[in-house]
Amino acid sequence: MRGLSFDAQSGLYQIGWWDLSDDDATDLVGGWIYLHAPTSITSELGGRVRSFGRSQIGSLPKGLFNFVFDFSPAARNVEWRGRHFADTQNRTGGLVPADLLHEGP
DSSP states (O other): OTTEEEETTTTEEEEEEEOOOHHHHHHHTTSEEEEOOTTOSBOSEEEEEEEEEEEOOTTOSSOEEEEEEEEOGGGTTOBOOSOOOSSOSOOOOOOOOOOSGGGOO
């Protein structure tokens, strides 16, 4: 997956580059992230979001968010619950309610 890295020392993953509002990025901390290949119906990887930062990519004025997360097997094979798009490019489906059993506090 583009923008995905793993830090073996901390055991944490980092994924970038997300174009979200500041409020959405803040709301994701403590929540779950699910990574789907562009044409996949179920997630390949994901987990609980620990933190976020900004990455300056090209000439974008505000930069893009990157998220640090713990891997969880519960985040694999989760069906897409976000917005749907006609094309298959990498996109964010937006924030969705935390209504799966493993997404509790």
